[in-house]
Amino acid sequence: PLSWFKQQRSAGTAVFNEEHQYWSVFGHEGVKNIHTDFEHFSSQIQPPSDDSPIDSSILRTDPPRHKLMRATVARAFTSRVIEQMESSIERLAGELLDQAGSAGRLDIVSGIANPLPVTVIAEMMGIPQGDRELFKKWSDDLVGNDPARQMQCQEEMALYFKDILKSRRAQPGNDLITALIEANVGGGTLSEIELIGFCILLLVAGNETTSNLISSSILCLESAPEAWEQLLKDNSLIPSAIEETLRYCSPVQILERRVKADMQWAGNPFKEGQLVLTYIGSANHDERVFDEPERFNIHRRPNPHLAFGHGIHFCLGAVLARLEARIALKALLNRLPRLRRTDNQPLERLDSSMMFGLKRFIIENAVR
Template identity: 55%
Template sequence: MKDPIDASILRQDPPKHRQLRMLVAQAFSPRVIEGLAPKIEAIAHALCDQIELGGIMEGLHDFASPLPIIVIAEMLGIPQEDRALFKQWSDSLVGNNSEQYYQCQREMSVYFTDISNKRRREPQEDLISHLIRAKGEEEQLSDLEVISFCILLLVAGNETTTNLISSAMLVLDSDPSVREQLMADRSLIPQALDEVLRYYSPVQMMIRTVKETTILSGHTLSPGQMINLWIGSANHDEEIFENPHIFNIHRNPNPHLAFGHGIHNCLGAQLARMESKIAIQTLLERFPEFRHHHSHVLERIDSWIMFGVKEIPIILKK
C-alpha cells in the first residue's frame, strides 16, 4: 500500500492537486474559520483555568500543544479520549526516526479507516464525514485519499501551530519591549506573529522533485532530482529582508514563506493565525507576567523539518 503522506495533497501536482484542494477548501473557508473563533477562545480559557488551578505551567504541554490538537480533533470529529494519540503520531511524522515515521502512518491508516467506516454508516457534521460524502460525486476521493487527508490535517493542524505559539511565548519572554507593545496595543499581535513565522519558521524545509530542467542561481536542476527547499533560510534572506537577523514586529512588508507559496500555500494558514492570535491574547490577559523558568535549558525538538522546543517551564507571576 502506498504511504498516505505520499498520496496526500502535499505531494500532488495539478490536476489532481486542484481536485483534492477544492474538496477540502470548503472546510477552511474564511467564513468557516471565523466561525470557530468563539470555540477557540473557550478552549484557550479552559486550558488557562486548569493552569490557574495547578498554579504552574509547562507552556508546551499545558497550552501550546493541546489548544490546536483539540481544535483539529473537533473538526475531524475525533473522540476526546484519542487526542493523546494525535500528539504522539504527529511528533513521529515530523521526527527524525524513519521507523517511527512509517509505523505511525500504518497505525493512523488503521485508525482513520475505522473512523471512516463508522462515518459511512452514521454520517456526522464533521470533516471526515464531509470527505466521505465527497465520494460518489464527480470528484471522488479514494479510501487512501481520505486517510491521507486525515493524516495531513492532523499534523498540519497542530504541529506547526503548536510551534508557532511556543515560539511566540519565548519571544515575549526574551524581548520585554515586544510584550510591552502588545500589552499596550493588542492589534499588533497579528503582525508580531507574522514576524515569529518569519524569524522562527515552524516548517524549516520541504522536499520537492524537479519536474523540468531549471537553472537557479547558476545551478542546473534536472528532472527527477530531489531538492531541499530551506524555508527557514529563505525567511532570513538579506536580499529580501532588511536586517533579517533582527526580530521586528513592525516589519512591513513581511513576505515570509512560512506558509509556503503558490498552489501549495498552506490551506490552514488562516486557522493557524487565528489560533495563535487567540492563544497569545489569552495568555497576556490571564498571565501578563508569565516568563520562562531560565534554570531550564531549552532543547530543540528532534526534527530537521520543524523548528520548536521540547519543553517550556513557565513561571506565572513575578
C-alpha cells in the same frame, strides 16, 4: 543558525552538495520561484504508495491532479468552517491554562502549545471524546524520533480513519470528515486511500507546526520585553506579532522538490530527478527583502514571509493556524502578563532540521 544561512545566501543562487547530490536554495527570490514553478519542480518526492498515505496525499501531488484534490478539500476546509471554531478555541485555551495552573510555573509547550491544536482538529473532525487521548498519542509519536513507531502510527491512523469514514457515511454529522465526504461525492475525486491520507495529513501537517508557532511566539516575545509591553497595551498588534514569529522562527524550515527535467536554473545545471531543498528559514531572513532581518519587529509591514509556502501548495490550514496562535497569545497575555523565563537550563530545540520548535519552555508569572 542565522549566520550560516547568511553565508549560504551569499554563496550563490543554489548550492550543490557533492556527497549526496542535491541542491539547496537559501534566498527569498529563489525559494519563492521554485514554489511557484510547479512545471519544473515536482512535489512528488517518493513514488505514491499504498503503504504511506502521506506520500499519496495532496501535499505530494502535482497538477493536474493536485488542482482537483485541492478544489475538493478546500470545499470542506473553508474559512467559514474555521471561523466558527473561534469561540471553542478560546474556551479551550482558557481551560488548558486553568489546568496548567496559571498562577505558578507553566511549561508553555506541554501546557498549551501541544494540546491546543490537536484538540481543535479532533473537535473539528468530530472525534469522540473517548478517542482524543489516542489522537494526542499519535500526534506525539509522529514528532518523536522513532521511524518504526512513526510507520506503525500511520498504519494505526489509516485503520482508524477507515472506520470513521465508514461510520460517517452511514451517519453523517456536522463535522469536517462529513464535509469532506460530501465535497467528494459530486466529482468522486478522492480515492479511499486519498481520503484517509488527507485525514492523517491534517494531524501530521497541522499539529506540530501550530504547536511550534505558539511556543515560538512566547520565545520571541519573552526576549523582547518592549514588544510584550506594547502587546499588553494594544491587543490589536497580536496578528502582526504572530506574522513576525512566522518569519523569525519559521515552524517549517525546509521544503523539498524534485527536478522534473534537466534545466538551467539561475545559472545552475539542475539534472532530472535531483532533490532541491528550499530553506524557508533562510529566505525569511534574507536582507535583500527584510530590513534588519535579525531584529524581531512586531510592527514589520509588509512582511512577505514564506512560512506557509507559496503558490499552489500554499498551506491550506493557514487561517486555522493563525487563529489558534492569536487566541493562545491573547490568553497568555491576559492571564500571565508578567511571564518570565526562570529556569537557567539551555533551551532544548526539537531534534529536527526540517522544523523549528522547542521541547519545553518553562515560565513563571513574576510578581511585580
